[in-house]
Amino acid sequence: MMSSAKLERDKKLKKLRMILKENRNKEGILLEVLTKAKDIFEVLDEEIQMEISKGLNIPLAEINGVLTYYTTLNEESMGEYNIGICLGTACYVKGSQDIIDKIESILNIKVGETTKDNKFTLNATRCVGACGLAPVMTINDEVYGKVDLEDVNQILEKYM
Ligand code: FES
Numbered sequence: 357m358m359s360s361a362k363l364e365r366d367k368k369l370k371k372l373r374m375i376l377k378e379n380r381n382k383e384g385i386l387l388e389v390l391t392k393a394k395d396i397f398e399v400l401d402e403e404i405q406m407e408i409s410k411g412l413n414i415p416l417a418e419i420n421g422v423l424t425y426y427t428t429l430n431e432e433s434m435g436e437y438n439i440g441i442c443l444g445t446a447c448y449v450k451g452s453q454d455i456i457d458k459i460e461s462i463l464n465i466k467v468g469e470t471t472k473d474n475k476f477t478l479n480a481t482r483c484v485g486a487c488g489l490a491p492v493m494t495i496n497d498e499v500y501g502k503v504d505l506e507d508v509n510q511i512l513e514k515y516m
Pocket of ligand 1: 442483486487
C-alpha cells in the first residue's frame with residue numbers, strides 16, 4: 357500500500373507536470389513556474405528541481421540560480437544582518453556546525469530565524485566557494501574565513 361504522504365506527493369507532481377507541459381518552450385517563464393511550484397510544494401527539493409529542469413528543458417544550474425535569488429527576495433523577515441554559516445563539506449569538517457550552535461545560543465535563535473529586534477538572521481548555506489578559508493562565515497557582503505569558535509563573539513559584537 358502506498359503511504360498517504362507518497363500519494364499526496366504524486367498528486368502534487370502530477371499538478372506540476374501539467375504546469376510544466378503548458379509552459380514548455382515559452383520564453384522567460386522560469387520564475388513564474390517556480391512560484392507556482394513553490395505554491396504546490398513549499399520546498400523545492402532536488403527531485404522537484406530536476407523535474408522542472410527536464411520539463412522546461414532548462415539546465416539545473418540555471419534553476420538553482422534563480423531559486424537562490426528568489427529565496428533572498430522572498431525572505432519574509434530578514435534581519436538587518438544576514439549571517440550565513442557554510443555547511444559545505446570543507447567547512448563542516450572544520451567545525452562549522454559548532455559555530456552555528458554557538459551563534460544560536462548567543463543570539464537565542466535557530467537557523468532560519470531572525471532576532472526579535474530584527475537585527476540578525478541566521479542561515480546555513482551551501483559551499484560558498486571559499487573552501488580554502490573553511491570554516492566560512494558571512495555577514496551580508498562580509499566574508500570571515502578560518503573562523504575560530506573563540507572569534508564568534510567578537511565578530512558578532514561588531515554588528516551589535
Ligand atoms: S565548503 Fe564552505 S566554502 Fe566551500
